[in-house]
Amino acid sequence: MSTLTKYSAIPYTGPAPTNREPFVPADAAKHDTRGEELAAQLGNVAQERGQDLPTLVADKNDIVNVLTSLKTSGFTLPLDLWGVDYPNRDKRFDVMYQLYSLQNNERVRLKVRVGEDESVPTTTGVFKGYNWFEREVFDMYGVKFDGHPNLRRILTHEQFQGHPLRKDYDPAQRWLLTEQGVAKLEPKIDPRFENVDTDFERVTLNLGPSHPATHGTLRIVVTLDGETIIGAESEIGYLHRCFEKMSETHTYQQVIPFTDRLNYCSAIINNVGYCMAVEKLLGIEAPSRAQHIRLMLSEFMRLSDHIICIGTNLVDMGALTNFWYLFQPREEILGLVESCCGARLLPSYTRIGGMAVDVPSNFLENSQRLVNMLPKFIDDVEKLVMTNRIFRDRVDGVAPISAEDALSYGFTGPCLRACGIPFDIRKASPYLGYETYDWNVPVAEGGDTYARFLVRFEEMRQSLRILQQAINRGLPPGPVIVDNPYVALPPKEKVYNEMESLIYHFKMIMHGIQPPVGETYFQVEGGNGELGFYVVSDGTKNPYRVRVRPPCFPIFEAYTEMITGQTIPDAIAALGSLNIIAGELDH
Amino acid sequence: MAIGIVKLERQTLRGAQRLYLPAVVSGMLITIRHLLKNLFNLKKLPVISYPEVKRVYSERFRGRHILTSREDGTTRCVACYMCSTACPAECITIEAGEDERTREKFPVRYEIDLLRCIFCGYCVDACPEDAIYMTRDYEMSIDTRARAVVGLRDLVVPPNFPVEPMGWRPYYGAIDKKGTAGGTGIGQPLRTAPFEDDAPPNPELFRGGPA
Amino acid sequence: MPIQKIENSDSIIPRKAGVAPGEGAEKGLITLPGESEREVEDLAGASVLTTQLEKVVDWARGNSLWPLPFGTACCAIEFMSMVSSHYDISRFGYEVVRFSPRQSDLLIVAGTIVDKIAPVLKKIYDQMPEPKYVIAMGACATSGGFYRAYHVVQGIDEIIPVDIWVPGCPPTPDGLMYGILKLADKIKRGEIKRG
Numbered sequence: 005m006s007t008l009t010k011y012s013a014i015p016y017t018g019p020a021p022t023n024r025e026p027f028v029p030a031d032a033a034k035h036d037t038r039g040e041e042l043a044a045q046l047g048n049v050a051q052e053r054g055q056d057l058p059t060l061v062a063d064k065n066d067i068v069n070v071l072t073s074l075k076t077s078g079f080t081l082p083l084d085l086w087g088v089d090y091p092n093r094d095k096r097f098d099v100m101y102q103l104y105s106l107q108n109n110e111r112v113r114l115k116v117r118v119g120e121d122e123s124v125p126t127t128t129g130v131f132k133g134y135n136w137f138e139r140e141v142f143d144m145y146g147v148k149f150d151g152h153p154n155l156r157r158i159l160t161h162e163q164f165q166g167h168p169l170r171k172d173y174d175p176a177q178r179w180l181l182t183e184q185g186v187a188k189l190e191p192k193i194d195p196r197f198e199n200v201d202t203d204f205e206r207v208t209l210n211l212g213p214s215h216p217a218t219h220g221t222l223r224i225v226v227t228l229d230g231e232t233i234i235g236a237e238s239e240i241g242y243l244h245r246c247f248e249k250m251s252e253t254h255t256y257q258q259v260i261p262f263t264d265r266l267n268y269c270s271a272i273i274n275n276v277g278y279c280m281a282v283e284k285l286l287g288i289e290a291p292s293r294a295q296h297i298r299l300m301l302s303e304f305m306r307l308s309d310h311i312i313c314i315g316t317n318l319v320d321m322g323a324l325t326n327f328w329y330l331f332q333p334r335e336e337i338l339g340l341v342e343s344c345c346g347a348r349l350l351p352s353y354t355r356i357g358g359m360a361v362d363v364p365s366n367f368l369e370n371s372q373r374l375v376n377m378l379p380k381f382i383d384d385v386e387k388l389v390m391t392n393r394i395f396r397d398r399v400d401g402v403a404p405i406s407a408e409d410a411l412s413y414g415f416t417g418p419c420l421r422a423c424g425i426p427f428d429i430r431k432a433s434p435y436l437g438y439e440t441y442d443w444n445v446p447v448a449e450g451g452d453t454y455a456r457f458l459v460r461f462e463e464m465r466q467s468l469r470i471l472q473q474a475i476n477r478g479l480p481p482g483p484v485i486v487d488n489p490y491v492a493l494p495p496k497e498k499v500y501n502e503m504e505s506l507i508y509h510f511k512m513i514m515h516g517i518q519p520p521v522g523e524t525y526f527q528v529e530g531g532n533g534e535l536g537f538y539v540v541s542d543g544t545k546n547p548y549r550v551r552v553r554p555p556c557f558p559i560f561e562a563y564t565e566m567i568t569g570q571t572i573p574d575a576i577a578a579l580g581s582l583n584i585i586a587g588e589l590d591h
Numbered sequence: 592m593a594i595g596i597v598k599l600e601r602q603t604l605r606g607a608q609r610l611y612l613p614a615v616v617s618g619m620l621i622t623i624r625h626l627l628k629n630l631f632n633l634k635k636l637p638v639i640s641y642p643e644v645k646r647v648y649s650e651r652f653r654g655r656h657i658l659t660s661r662e663d664g665t666t667r668c669v670a671c672y673m674c675s676t677a678c679p680a681e682c683i684t685i686e687a688g689e690d691e692r693t694r695e696k697f698p699v700r701y702e703i704d705l706l707r708c709i710f711c712g713y714c715v716d717a718c719p720e721d722a723i724y725m726t727r728d729y730e731m732s733i734d735t736r737a738r739a740v741v742g743l744r745d746l747v748v749p750p751n752f753p754v755e756p757m758g759w760r761p762y763y764g765a766i767d768k769k770g771t772a773g774g775t776g777i778g779q780p781l782r783t784a785p786f787e788d789d790a791p792p793n794p795e796l797f798r799g800g801p802a
Numbered sequence: 803m804p805i806q807k808i809e810n811s812d813s814i815i816p817r818k819a820g821v822a823p824g825e826g827a828e829k830g831l832i833t834l835p836g837e838s839e840r841e842v843e844d845l846a847g848a849s850v851l852t853t854q855l856e857k858v859v860d861w862a863r864g865n866s867l868w869p870l871p872f873g874t875a876c877c878a879i880e881f882m883s884m885v886s887s888h889y890d891i892s893r894f895g896y897e898v899v900r901f902s903p904r905q906s907d908l909l910i911v912a913g914t915i916v917d918k919i920a921p922v923l924k925k926i927y928d929q930m931p932e933p934k935y936v937i938a939m940g941a942c943a944t945s946g947g948f949y950r951a952y953h954v955v956q957g958i959d960e961i962i963p964v965d966i967w968v969p970g971c972p973p974t975p976d977g978l979m980y981g982i983l984k985l986a987d988k989i990k991r992g993e994i995k996r997g
Contacts, residue, residue: 634809634810635812637810637813637887638887638888639815639817639888644808644817644819644820645817645818645820645976646816646817646818646976647817648974679948680947680948682948705969706941706945706957706967707945708969708971709941709948710970710971729973729976729977729980730976732967732977732981733969734966734967734984734985736964739944739969
């Protein structure tokens with residue numbers, strides 16, 4: 005009830021964000037200077053000013069050299085590669101690259117402008133992770149990449165025609181896939197096993213999209229020599245739900261339920277990431293109460309995500325008890341989320357500018373009960389498995405990946421921390437107040453399944469630490485959403501009684517939020533790593549482009565390399581430990 | 592980022608841990624402890640034995656929709672199309688008609704396709720007339736596809752519908768002092784805390800006090 | 803009507819006494835039309851012995867469903883919740899979750915079906931032996947949900963016949979359980995005749 009005193013009968017007189025001034029972030033000057041330095045260092049790149057990251061524009065023929073020099077000067081993590089379509093421009097496609105430097109904790113964005121029938125040289129030689137990203141840009145836009153080893157569609161099916169994310173593609177135009185059209189995959193044999201004794205027949209096995217142990221719809225085709233996997237190829241896109249196209253046909257507010265369904269195990273984190281990206285574009289900040297609630301629920305959802313990952317991974321290895329033991333507190337977490345906003349798994353709880361409704365009065369009590377309840381279950385599961393010889397034989401040394409390979413692929417999150425690299429967005433670029441809490445980033449060595457287990461167990465404990473501190477601080481008083489009628493719906497009490505609130509309400513529903521023209525990128529730490537949202541606004545009520553950087557996309561890309569030389573049970577144990585969520589992978 | 596990192600040690604199994612049996616025994620101790628705890632505490636089992644026992648969802652639960660009515664029996668809905676515009680799934684179909692006596696619009700046809708609906712609650716947030724609410728009903732399975740499109744006959748509830756079975760409601764919605772859904776609008780005093788459990792929070796946990 | 807809550811101090815989830823299945827929604831709320839009407843099949847011409855045998859067979863089939871969760875997306879997580887401690891489908895005997903179509907009879911399609919996986923779903927359905935039943939769970943499987951998009955099948959009844967549709971996004975585990983019990987009810991009452 006204290007929230008009502010903030011609102012008064014005096015109408016809002018601030019500037020409406022529905023202005024046509026383009027979006028210029030507050031720290032643009034800093035990024036401009038850094039961009040100048042980089043441009044001077046690299047030589048033949050132009051610079052785009054007024055962005056929220058140092059942005060360089062390169063010519064398509066130079067892109068390989070530019071990326072190589074950036075890599076040697078410290079930008080070793082290839083975060084993302086995506087495209088944007090500007091059909092009115094001469095060179096309609098913008099192929100964008102984003103790199104991250106671990107030493108200096110900075111990002112850089114590169115743009116390459118290509119026309120309709122032009123092609124870009126492939127950058128898979130520089131960063132291994134760009135293999136699948138380039139396939140995705142080819143699939144969605146039709147931009148070809150010269151020299152790519154395997155340029156074919158990745159997300160849409162084999163008989164799909166056209167390139168869906170182009171602006172002239174009708175969102176509802178479907179193409180049917182017949183059974184005969186399904187691609188037959190022939191995995192390439194890994195060079196290490198080329199000259200293995202060929203007296204035995206090599207079997208090609210399809211771990212198909214409907215499989216108890218592939219979590220969600222993933223397809224892996226392996227060539228076996230006896231029990232050893234000598235070649236593997238994977239296929240994704242079995243849950244491509246066209247999030248990016250749907251976000252162009254819906255308003256900013258309506259995209260929030262779509263973001264829920266990306267990483268459905270930890271849905272609030274996606275909501276928070278998207279809302280904070282749009283809030284950055286609008287130049288507003290959610291009230292501190294909303295930020296506190298967002299932080300607490302993000303950590304609960306992170307716990308839920310890790311519980312699902314560990315639980316289902318252990319089920320695949322045959323240890324069913326842990327699944328029951330872990331899902332019991334998870335139900336209580338979902339009960340807490342349900343008491344806040346009405347839906348258990350896919351809350352759509354955040355709104356742009358804050359939260360939809362305030363938390364109930366017993367939120368902190370229930371959170372405290374949960375924080376007291378969870379360690380018992382986590383301890384039980386840890387005691388059951390971590391010193392168990394059977395479990396250790398199944399996970400020690402299984403599907404290892406070296407730190408250099410992990411960086412080259414673009415790993416982030418627990419899988420990268422299991423290789424020994426302490427990169428966590430919550431420490432590197434803190435948001436929601438994470439820097440004010442006392443917690444640690446767990447790091448393990450080895451990069452194999454055992455290390456990933458260690459990291460996930462410890463991350464759950466660190467999340468519980470953050471939650472306990474958050475509960476001790478209590479919820480800051482105040483409103484849960486900004487007091488700006490161009491961004492948030494006015495409270496119903498005023499809509500029913502006051503004329504101007506009713507008109508603000510109508511305008512919000514019919515015309516939506518109209519952010520200033522511009523582009524922005526915001527990243528949060530999802531359950532799997534860096535979840536980034538790149539939002540382009542053209543001033544209308546629908547976003548022009550929303551790009552989600554899925555953290556498990558590069559991780560699954562590396563999977564086939566991780567399992568060659570191992571056996572099928574190892575492959576299954578490793579797949580569970582990577583926590584591949586198909587909703588996020590196929591966005 | 593040297594601060595704030597905890598390096599996890601890979602523990603190699605030594606001695607007795609390398610045998611299979613000690614781990615089996617210690618694991619069984621944990622599971623037998625759970626078994627005995629559950630066996631002697633049958634009342635505290637987490638199982639909700641649906642359908643003999645049902646879960647009480649919170650008062651913000653997003654279940655099936657209802658359209659409320661005014662005191663005189665007319666529906667509150669004025670077919671303004673706010674809900675169908677706000678719906679991300681485009682599952683609400685409205686056809687408006689005009690009432691000659693009062694010059695108010697009312698819905699001649701109001702249909703929600705329950706199979707398309709994603710139960711996000713945006714329609715409830717968008718309604719300016721306090722008309723559409725969501726209840727705590729989740730038992731909606733059907734065996735004939737046509738029954739999924741619910742119309743006015745299934746959505747409209749009589750006036751003075753009790754607050755109890757209701758779920759997601761317009762925030763700061765008009766739950767008046769009597770506890771029934773909706774005041775008549777202008778001039779009606781509204782409760783300041785729309786959800787029943789929005790009582791003043793425990794001051795111990797609420798640092799800083801009310802603003 | 804005050805809700806009489808059943809106390810369970812270990813859980814933050816409140817619960818109350820419910821009603822048996824088949825009684826429709828609780829009193830005080832509207833039921834969907836036709837809930838209480840059941841079409842009784844015309845059994846003229848069948849002898850007593852065969853109808854009694856059919857009743858026993860139907861009762862057996864309804865009580866021993868083996869689900870195949872064709873779980874693609876978020877609804878699969880809610881299915882996992884239903885199999886877990888709080889909702890526990892094994893109270894009805896349906897916890898024998900077999901991922902092989904040859905060994906199961908209830909196909910629960912949980913999650914979005916996209917055009918790329920549609921042939922796979924059709925193949926799985928074809929591989930299941932009769933009698934088989936299909937439950938479409940969630941908004942995406944029943945009708946495509948809010949994905950009116952270029953890659954999403956707008957409801958699995960484009961591909962396979964469906965017996966029960968469960969709305970919700972995702973349906974709560976008890977909502978899904980209501981759907982499964984409704985299907986079991988129909989089977990036991992003999993309303994679904996399969997080979």
